[in-house]
Amino acid sequence: MHKNLFRLGFAFAVLAGTLVACENQDVTDVNNDAARIETNTISPEMAKVRDYVPPMAVAAHRGSTFWAPEETEAAWRWAREIGADYLESDLQCSKDGVILANHDDNLCRTTNIENVFGEDVPRTRPQWYMENAGMTEAEAMAQYAKDRAAFQPYYTNQYMYEELLMLDAGTWFNESSLEMAREGFTRNKQYVSTLEDQIRYAEGKMLKRDANGERVFTKEGTYDPANPHTSLKYKFEYVDDPEWRGNVPGIYIEFKESWLNPSNFEEMVYNELDRLGWNIITKPCDGEPWYKDGKVNVGNTNGKVILQTFSFESLRRTAEKFEGKVPMCFLLWHDNITPAQYAGYINQGLEFKAHIIGPCIAGAPNNYFEMNAPWMADMIRRSGMLNHPYSFDTLDQMNTYFGVYHYGAGQFAAPYMDGAFTNRSEMTIQFLIDNGARAEGAPTTVEDPIAVLERLGY
Numbered sequence: 001m002h003k004n005l006f007r008l009g010f011a012f013a014v015l016a017g018t019l020v021a022c023e024n025q026d027v028t029d030v031n032n033d034a035a036r037i038e039t040n041t042i043s044p045e046m047a048k049v050r051d052y053v054p055p056m057a058v059a060a061h062r063g064s065t066f067w068a069p070e071e072t073e074a075a076w077r078w079a080r081e082i083g084a085d086y087l088e089s090d091l092q093c094s095k096d097g098v099i100l101a102n103h104d105d106n107l108c109r110t111t112n113i114e115n116v117f118g119e120d121v122p123r124t125r126p127q128w129y130m131e132n133a134g135m136t137e138a139e140a141m142a143q144y145a146k147d148r149a150a151f152q153p154y155y156t157n158q159y160m161y162e163e164l165l166m167l168d169a170g171t172w173f174n175e176s177s178l179e180m181a182r183e184g185f186t187r188n189k190q191y192v193s194t195l196e197d198q199i200r201y202a203e204g205k206m207l208k209r210d211a212n213g214e215r216v217f218t219k220e221g222t223y224d225p226a227n228p229h230t231s232l233k234y235k236f237e238y239v240d241d242p243e244w245r246g247n248v249p250g251i252y253i254e255f256k257e258s259w260l261n262p263s264n265f266e267e268m269v270y271n272e273l274d275r276l277g278w279n280i281i282t283k284p285c286d287g288e289p290w291y292k293d294g295k296v297n298v299g300n301t302n303g304k305v306i307l308q309t310f311s312f313e314s315l316r317r318t319a320e321k322f323e324g325k326v327p328m329c330f331l332l333w334h335d336n337i338t339p340a341q342y343a344g345y346i347n348q349g350l351e352f353k354a355h356i357i358g359p360c361i362a363g364a365p366n367n368y369f370e371m372n373a374p375w376m377a378d379m380i381r382r383s384g385m386l387n388h389p390y391s392f393d394t395l396d397q398m399n400t401y402f403g404v405y406h407y408g409a410g411q412f413a414a415p416y417m418d419g420a421f422t423n424r425s426e427m428t429i430q431f432l433i434d435n436g437a438r439a440e441g442a443p444t445t446v447e448d449p450i451a452v453l454e455r456l457g458y
Helices: 005-016 027-036 044-050 073-082 113-117 126-132 137-150 171-176 195-202 265-275 312-322 339-351 374-383 395-402 425-434 449-455
Strands: 057-060 086-093 099-101 205-207 217-221 232-236 238-240 250-255 305-309 328-332 356-359 419-422
Touching: 027 339, 027 374, 057 073, 057 425, 073 086, 073 195, 073 205, 073 425, 073 449, 086 195, 086 265, 099 195, 099 265, 126 137, 195 205, 195 250, 195 265, 250 265, 250 312, 265 312, 305 312, 305 356, 312 328, 312 339, 328 339, 339 356, 339 374, 356 374, 395 425, 419 425
Parallel strands: 057 086, 057 419, 086 250, 250 305, 305 328, 328 356
Antiparallel strands: 086 099, 205 238, 217 232
């Protein structure tokens, strides 16, 4: 998840002509105004899809940003074993069409790309096109000039996945999070992940590696710049994870700004989910419970995939492709917002087939804007949508939004959440267990988070 103000710019522009800010508005007036304003309500058909999602769903934000390098094999194996209901990720696309589960559009923060490539890659030389794309010298020179003119160093969509495989996506964590550093994150090379990786981890798999610890894969086809997203295919290999103890979480995947990815990206994701057996529109999973034999079973249910986005354009495009048949979350990020504006966002979400609102929450360490005050949560509840706030890092936040603290002065009923994006899945799950908020059949204990990392080999 990426929280920049411009993410809701388009949606805000739609409302701005008629709505005013509430910077100095009295809190009591805001509460009273919110109680009076009506929102649209979810349709019975959409409510059926909403109910695919388990109550108080725990979404492991990027696997974990606290215990392991985010959106890597280590983070998602840890989140699966700790008992999260969903493995959360951000979707991007490599230059050659591999759907990635990776947050930053620029890879400098979470990989060693500057050391590996500097500002150059082999593909930006004419010889590469002659050897790998079957071009004549003249064609290679022309493609080189075109590719080089558009090249933005270190941006994910500028690299083919085989180039991304050269990167180390784990060591940076040891250098930036000294207290959480573990030699295993470097010894067991962490890769820039794919959507397929994320799904396979949820299914109890891990990467197949060769004798040198490198991931095993094969390629089919030849890269064609005229058809960059379809001409070359990768076949990745996986093995059963010997440390898997039976949890099968779902995935909670974010469409980022539409300009970051191909114009048909929503269709690409739809087809990839279908190929991997995780598209409930084509392969429904009726009858399976969220929890089974004390284990997470969400990944075997119709709630196995939740889509999400901050982008109004992506929300619209996702509605066109998925038709509201897969649970969808509309993420919110804004400051100084009126009840009328908030109702507008809810109504926009409903218009474009969202089932869930995902508001940011206040409090350390992130100190985001408050988009989930009690009156806001009440408006979401009255619309019939679910409320999945982001991102929980502390027990103080859990106590606040669950309603243990007397937040809201009793005017609006707690809890102010129906689920949670969390960087501390072990903390959030234990809190819900302690407060009797886990659904029937869910795991009733949480393994020590460090012990999980150790038995996973990190």
